[in-house]
Amino acid sequence: MKSFVASFVCFLAVAIGAARMAKADIIFDFAQQSGVAENTGLRRAVYLGRLFNGVDGGPFRRMDSMYATITLAQASGVRLFVGNGSTNFDNALAQGRMTDTGIRVTNSEQNRTETIFIPGSFTPGQIGPNAPFQIDEQAGTAIFNSLATNKRLDFWLVGDSNSGFTVPSTVGGDAAFFIAQFHTTVPEPTSILLAGAGVGYVVARMRGKKSKKQSASTEVG
Amino acid sequence: MNPTRFAAVTAVLIGMLCHFQHVQAGIVTSTVVQSGTKVDYIGTASSIGQLPPMSERPGSASRIGTFDYEFVDLPGLFFLRARIRFWVQLPPEAIGELAPYLVFSPVLQGDSPDLDLELISGRAVKTDIRISFDLFPAGVGIVEKQIDFKDLTKEQSLKLSSILSNDPQQRVDVWLASDTLKAITVPKNVSYISVSTGLPTLVVKNLTSTLDLEFVPEPATSVMFGIGLSFALQRSWKEYRRRKGTSSKGAKERC
Numbered sequence: 001m002k003s004f005v006a007s008f009v010c011f012l013a014v015a016i017g018a019a020r021m022a023k024a025d026i027i028f029d030f031a032q033q034s035g036v037a038e039n040t041g042l043r044r045a046v047y048l049g050r051l052f053n054g055v056d057g058g059p060f061r062r063m064d065s066m067y068a069t070i071t072l073a074q075a076s077g078v079r080l081f082v083g084n085g086s087t088n089f090d091n092a093l094a095q096g097r098m099t100d101t102g103i104r105v106t107n108s109e110q111n112r113t114e115t116i117f118i119p120g121s122f123t124p125g126q127i128g129p130n131a132p133f134q135i136d137e138q139a140g141t142a143i144f145n146s147l148a149t150n151k152r153l154d155f156w157l158v159g160d161s162n163s164g165f166t167v168p169s170t171v172g173g174d175a176a177f178f179i180a181q182f183h184t185t186v187p188e189p190t191s192i193l194l195a196g197a198g199v200g201y202v203v204a205r206m207r208g209k210k211s212k213k214q215s216a217s218t219e220v221g
Numbered sequence: 222m223n224p225t226r227f228a229a230v231t232a233v234l235i236g237m238l239c240h241f242q243h244v245q246a247g248i249v250t251s252t253v254v255q256s257g258t259k260v261d262y263i264g265t266a267s268s269i270g271q272l273p274p275m276s277e278r279p280g281s282a283s284r285i286g287t288f289d290y291e292f293v294d295l296p297g298l299f300f301l302r303a304r305i306r307f308w309v310q311l312p313p314e315a316i317g318e319l320a321p322y323l324v325f326s327p328v329l330q331g332d333s334p335d336l337d338l339e340l341i342s343g344r345a346v347k348t349d350i351r352i353s354f355d356l357f358p359a360g361v362g363i364v365e366k367q368i369d370f371k372d373l374t375k376e377q378s379l380k381l382s383s384i385l386s387n388d389p390q391q392r393v394d395v396w397l398a399s400d401t402l403k404a405i406t407v408p409k410n411v412s413y414i415s416v417s418t419g420l421p422t423l424v425v426k427n428l429t430s431t432l433d434l435e436f437v438p439e440p441a442t443s444v445m446f447g448i449g450l451s452f453a454l455q456r457s458w459k460e461y462r463r464r465k466g467t468s469s470k471g472a473k474e475r476c
Contacts, residue, residue, distance in 0.1 A: 003347060030414070030421055037404060044404075069421075071413040073310070073406045079235065111257025113310070113363060113411040115423060124421070164259070164281055164403035166310050168413065170362030176413040179423060213288040 018102035027055055028124050030179040033071060035169040037161065038089055045081075046072075046167045049207050053182050057147045061184045062140040065132035067122040070105060072157065073113040073179040075165040076106045080118075081156040089156055096154065099142040103133055105157065113168060124181060132183055135138035144184065155180065238450040247298075251288035252431040255308060256394075257409035258284040260333045263339070264347070272337055282336045282398040283407035284310075287328050288432045289392040298385050298436045299380040303350065305428035306367040309397065309475050311354045311408040313361070321399040325381050336396055346380035348373065349368040352397060363411055363428075370435060379432075395432055 027049040036045045050068065068080065080103040085092030092098045108116050120130030135143065147153050155178070159165050168176045261281035266272045285307050292298060305323065315321060326336060326345035339345035350371045358364045373381065385391045397407055412425045 027387070030416070039404075071415055073408055073412075079244040109409075110259065111409045113413070114406040115405060115412040115414055120351075164405070166312075166404050168310055168361055168362040168411075170364070170459070171284055171411050171413050171424075171426070172308075172363065172365060174415050174417060175363065176415055176423070179414065179421060 013120075016129060023059070025184045026127075026181060027052060027184070028123060028179070028181040029055075030177050031071075032175040033167055033169050033178050035167040037217070038087075043161055043163055044159050044163050046154060046157045046164070046165070047086060047089070048067055048157055048167065048178050049088060050152055050154050051103075052147060053152045055147065056151060057184060059142055059146055059148075062137065063135050063143045063147075063182045064140055064150075064185040065134050065152075065183045066101065067130075067132050067179075067181040068103065068105075068118040069115060070118070070157070070167075071113060071115045071176045071178065072165055072167045073107060074159070075105050075107050075116075075159065076163075078157045078163075078165055079158045081158055082153050083146050084150045084154060089158070092154075094200055098122065098144070099134075099139050099146065101135055101139060101143070107165075112204070113166070113171075117130050122181065124179070127183065132181075140185070143182070153180075162185075224395050225238055226289060231232070242455065244274050246435055247436045249292065249326050250431060250433050251290055252429055253286040253288055255407055255409050255428045255430050256286050257333065257407055258334075259405075259407070260336060261344070261403075263337055265399055266337055266341060269338070269341060272341070274467075275333065275335070278337070278401040279323045279403075280398065281403045281405055282324065282396045283405055284393045285323075285397055285407050286430045286432075287394050287428075289390050290385060290434070290435075292391060294438075295382065295391060297438050299438065300370050300381050300434050300436050302370040302435040304368055304370045305350070305395065305430065306365065307422070308363055308365050308409065308411075308428040309352065310361075310363045310408075311352070312402060315352075315354040315399070315405070316404055317353070319399070320351040321397045321402065321405055322352070322397040323350040324398045325377070325384055326394045326396060328388060328394050334396065337464065344384075345378075346377050347398070350466040350471050355446050359367050360414075363406070363408065367431045393432075437449070455461045 001115060030047045031051055034047045034049045037044060072078070080101045081098045082101055083098035085097050086088045089098065103118055105116055106119065107116070122128065122130060122132070124174060143153070157165070157167060232300040259274045259276040260282050262280045263273065265281055285305070312323070319412070324336065324345055324347050326339045327386055329339065336345060340347065350368065352366055352368065356368065381393065384393050397405060399405055407430060410427045411426065412423060414421050415424045416422070
C-alpha cells in the first residue's frame, strides 16, 4: 500500500510539473526583409532576416505549426528554411544549422511582387481563421532547439541555382516586412503518464528495497 | 560666288535652320502600367540554330510596358534620344557591362514570347541604354529608376520608327534585358507589409512607367526640304532677273 501511495504522489507531482512547464505558447515577430541573395551552383538562397531575438522557448517543447507572411516575386516552389546563420547558407546547411520547415512558396501571379500569407491569412497572436501550417516533428524539434540554444532564428528562402525569384527589402523607400508566428506544443498526455509511472515505479522499488533492508536488520536484532 | 547663288544658299540655310529649330523640341511621352512579363533570354544568338531552348537561356528579359504614341507624321521622323522612368528590382551585380539594357520590339503576344527570335529576325533592336544597380536610388528592393536622355543610333532610330509605323496604334514594347542575370524584377504591381503606421499593414501599389522620345524630321526630309526651297528661290530669282532685264531692255528701246 505504501508503494502505491508513493507512486501515485510521484505521478501527480510529475504530471503537475510537466503541465506547468509545457503550457502551449504562441510566439510572433516581424522584421524588415533583408533580400540579400547568395547564388551558388547548388542553390540560390535569399536571406529574409532574423526574428525572436532574446526569446527563450522554455524546456520540453517543439514547434508544432506556424504562420508566415513573406513578400517576394517570381517564386515557384521556393523553400523556407529556419535556423542559425545570417550569411553563407550553404555552410550553415552543411553544418546542420538550418532546418527545412516544409513550407513551399509560389507566387500566384508571376508578374507581380506579392505578399504571400502561409498557409493563409491569420490573426497575429491567435490561431485562425486558417489552420496553421503543420511542421513535422523532427523539423519542429530542430527549430525549437535552435531557438532555445541561440535565442533567435534566421529565416532563408531557397530555390534552384540561378532561379530568378526576388525578395524586396524596400518598396519605393518604404521598408518591406515579413512575419512569422510559431505555435509550440504541450507534451502529450501519454508521455506525461509514462514519465509519471516510470518515476513512480523507480521510487516504489527504492522504498521496497529500503523496507526489506529494515526488516532484515530487525530480524537480525 | 555670284550674288544670286549667295542669296539662294543663304536662304536655304536660314530655311533649314528655322525648320530644325521648329522641330528640335519634339518630345513625345507615354505613361503606362508596367507589364511585368518575364522571359528567359540569351541576347547573343545571331541565328535560330544558336538559340538554346528557353529554359536553358542564362539571362532574362522583363517587359517594362507597351508604350503607345500619337504621331501625325511618323514615317518622316528620326528619333534622336530616349529616356525612361520605371520601377525595378535589380541585383547588386548589375553594374557596368552586367547592367541590363533596353530593347525595343513590336508588341509581342502571349505569356512567354521569344524576344531572342525577334532580335534575330530583325524586328526588335537592342539599345545602348543601360540601367545600373548603382543608379540612384540604389538598394535591394523595388526602386524607381530614371535616366537622362540617351542617344539612339541611326539603326536604333530607324528600327523604332519602323516598329511604331507598323503598329496601327503606334505602340512599342520596351524590355529590360540581361544576357546573364535572372534575378531582375519589373513588377506590374506590388503588395508588401509596412509598419509605418506602427502596426503591420498590407500596402498595395500599381506601378507605372514613362518613356519619352525626342525626335526631328528625318535628315532625308530636311535635305529634300532644303533642296526644294533652294530650287524655288533660284527660279524666282531668275524670273525676277529676267523680268527686270526685259523691262530695262524695253525702256532702252523706247528711249
